[in-house]
Amino acid sequence: MTQIIVVTSGKGGVGKTTTSASLACGLARHGKKTVVIDFDVGLRNLDLIMGCERRVVYDFVNVVNGECTLKQALIKDKRFDNLFVLAASQTRDKDALDKDGVGKVLKELEEDGFDFIICDSPAGIEKGAFLAMYYADTAVVVVNPEVSSVRDSDRVLGLLSSKTQKAERGERVEDFLLLTRYNPVRVESGEMLSIKDVEEILGLKVLGVIPESTDVLNASNKGEPVILDMETPAGQAYDDAVARLLGQERALRFTQVEKKGFLSKLFGG
Amino acid sequence: MALFDFLRPKKDTASIAKNRLRILIEQERSDSGGPDYLPVMRRELLEVIRRYVNVDLDAVKVDLLKDGDHDVLDISVSLPEKPGPAGAV
DSSP states (O other): OOOOEEEEEESSSSSSHHHHHHHHHHHHHHTTTEEEEEEOTHHHHHHHHHOGGOOOOOOOHHHHSSSHHHHHHEEEEEEOOOOOOOOOOOSTTTOOOOHHHHHHHHHHHHHHTTEEEEEESSOOOOOOOOHHHTTTTEEEEESSHHHHHHHHHHHHHHHHHHSSSSTTOOOEEEEEEEEEOOHHHHHHHHHHHHHHHHHHHTTOOOEEEEEOHHHHHHHHTOOOOOOGGGTHHHHHHHHHHHHHHOOOOOOOSSOSSSOOOHHHHHHOO | OOGGGGSOOOOOOHHHHHHHHHHHHHHHHHHSSSHHHHHHHHHHHHHHHHHHOOOTTTOOEEEEEEEEEHHHHHHHEEOSOOOOOOOOO
């Protein structure tokens, strides 16, 4: 059984691609045969975050148009044998993808025995975002604890419950919230919405909470998804989220202000 | 410095954000759940009313409310304190 997961948000810059890359690597590390697909036609970036930008020969649109086989376009990850990347096309033609074309590619991936297909959605609620979510079984809605991101997430949740194939069939896409750029210090000082605030406003529980951290930028710089660096809190938080996606129980971490002990207060650190 | 932190007023902007989002999202959910003609009807009502009274653009509120098994269309028009001349649009 293949599970199709869309990583979406409405708002741009909240961490969709970072999340897609880390979820894909995390699932592959759990032994799941995984492919991660960039749906952002014209603004390809997943390849950079995954660190395979120099190995893109064919892309998603080439496959849909029959200009190459799916096998030729799948870029095999250098770290995991069971992880593949399908890059977005850099064409400026926004109509390069359509529902039927996407459906055919996803079906072929299912027949190839993939356990997980991660669809990295573009920002906005235009065609690309719609195509990324249309066939999804599960949605990971990436949200920052910030007003515009929360509002846009609610719009996207509305679309997931009305514009997807599941919705058309009277079924439901399973929705999860993933809170990124979370800063417990600023939450405690009343400057940032808390996990509970966001959960209450959107009426959904979080799948994971990724702390705001320079480690995420460093990971992007290197083309090594942050989940691969298990020394970092962000990497560990993504690992927890992946475990929860797979049905394991994991308590939330890095969501409280670390209380400094007397000695560290005295000596710093 | 930290010693006097408690003297500074605490900026609790997160609770302002939460309240604003609650109101807004409730509004947007009811808009998207309602029939498509609501926004158009609201605009046309406004046009008709403005032929007679010079009301503000946001003077007409159209809400779809649930009352038990029924849907109730709730239309409220707030008139200005000093009505201007009709047709002064």
